[in-house]
Amino acid sequence: MHTYLKKLGAVSIVAMSVVLSPAMAAGKVTGADYANGKTIFEQGKGDVPACNSCHGAEGLGDDNLGTPRLAGQIYQFMTKQLEDYANDRRMDTVMYVMNANAKGLSPQDRKDVSAYLNSLGRVFSGKQLQVASGGSDVAALKESGVEVGVAHLGKELVNFGNVERSIPACLSCHGHSGRGVEPMFPRIGEQKFVYLVSQLKKFRDGSRTNDPMKQMQVVAKKLSDEDILNVATYLTQAPPTTMGNTRIPVEYLP
Numbered sequence: 001m002h003t004y005l006k007k008l009g010a011v012s013i014v015a016m017s018v019v020l021s022p023a024m025a026a027g028k029v030t031g032a033d034y035a036n037g038k039t040i041f042e043q044g045k046g047d048v049p050a051c052n053s054c055h056g057a058e059g060l061g062d063d064n065l066g067t068p069r070l071a072g073q074i075y076q077f078m079t080k081q082l083e084d085y086a087n088d089r090r091m092d093t094v095m096y097v098m099n100a101n102a103k104g105l106s107p108q109d110r111k112d113v114s115a116y117l118n119s120l121g122r123v124f125s126g127k128q129l130q131v132a133s134g135g136s137d138v139a140a141l142k143e144s145g146v147e148v149g150v151a152h153l154g155k156e157l158v159n160f161g162n163v164e165r166s167i168p169a170c171l172s173c174h175g176h177s178g179r180g181v182e183p184m185f186p187r188i189g190e191q192k193f194v195y196l197v198s199q200l201k202k203f204r205d206g207s208r209t210n211d212p213m214k215q216m217q218v219v220a221k222k223l224s225d226e227d228i229l230n231v232a233t234y235l236t237q238a239p240p241t242t243m244g245n246t247r248i249p250v251e252y253l254p
């Protein structure tokens, strides 16, 4: 259905889903042991190595390894990913570790570590929300020889899609600036550049197929290499707050 959304329709649907976003965002996950999640993240468990050894000390991901940012990611989405890895519905073809890592954790551990990770990356100073940026330094990547795209072209696709090529606006599912919509649409704003590119290519070539109803595969198959670089360049630098709008997104309330 999203394919048919016109610009205004997409914007109002996003506005609606943000307003109607469930209360969990504003609170803690019930039944999750945050202390156990923190221990797993920092020390690992049994044969499973510490998550921070690859995902960064603050869970912000690492372009050199191709790992994603997990800090502040949507809780339900992360537990689903860990379950998909554990059941081989999603295969880690970047470092070939996540399937074993997820299998080495119990369902409760996966819940605990996801809840803990969801709570990372939000800092309030006074009334002002300050989210640890964590996005990639695009200029530095370019300097080091990584091919990057053009941010404003990416922004256009994210916000409006492309009607002629029937590409839906990414924000119609992922929310404003790609900040994510509970429970199923992950945060893609301020995600690491290398990871964004790798996942869009995986959805496009069919090596990642754990998206419900092929929602991402359908979109990714319409994207050119250039489109992928452009959206990743914009998204990695897209903060959840906007200039002139100081309202704190409900997803980020403590």
Ligand code: HEC
Pocket (backbone or CB within 6 Å): 040, 041, 044, 048, 049, 050, 051, 052, 053, 054, 055, 065, 066, 067, 068, 069, 070, 073, 078, 081, 082, 090, 091, 092, 093, 094, 095, 096, 097, 098, 101, 113, 186, 198
């Ligand atoms: C040896 C490196 C390594 C370690 C250790 C590691 N990860 Fe990962 N993780 C990765 C890589 C690489 C990916 C991306 C794989 C892919 O393309 O599917 C990933 C992906 C993920 C994702 C998917 C995120 C998303 O946005 O879809 C989650 C969730 C995750 N890891 C959680 C964890 C947790 C929890 C731990 C600790 C128990 C952990 N990881 C330990 C390398 C690692």
Ligand code: HEC
Pocket (backbone or CB within 6 Å): 002, 068, 080, 157, 158, 168, 169, 170, 171, 172, 173, 174, 184, 185, 186, 187, 188, 196, 199, 200, 210, 211, 212, 215, 216, 219, 231
């Ligand atoms: C019809 C809804 C929909 C649209 C439109 C959409 N996505 Fe997605 N996207 C999803 C869903 C659902 C997932 C999570 C799949 C899963 O559960 O593994 C996802 C996952 C992703 C991921 C992987 C995130 C991660 O952490 O693993 C990326 C990157 C992504 N989308 C980028 C985009 C971009 C860029 C666009 C616009 C060009 C877009 N999406 C448009 C529904 C959508």
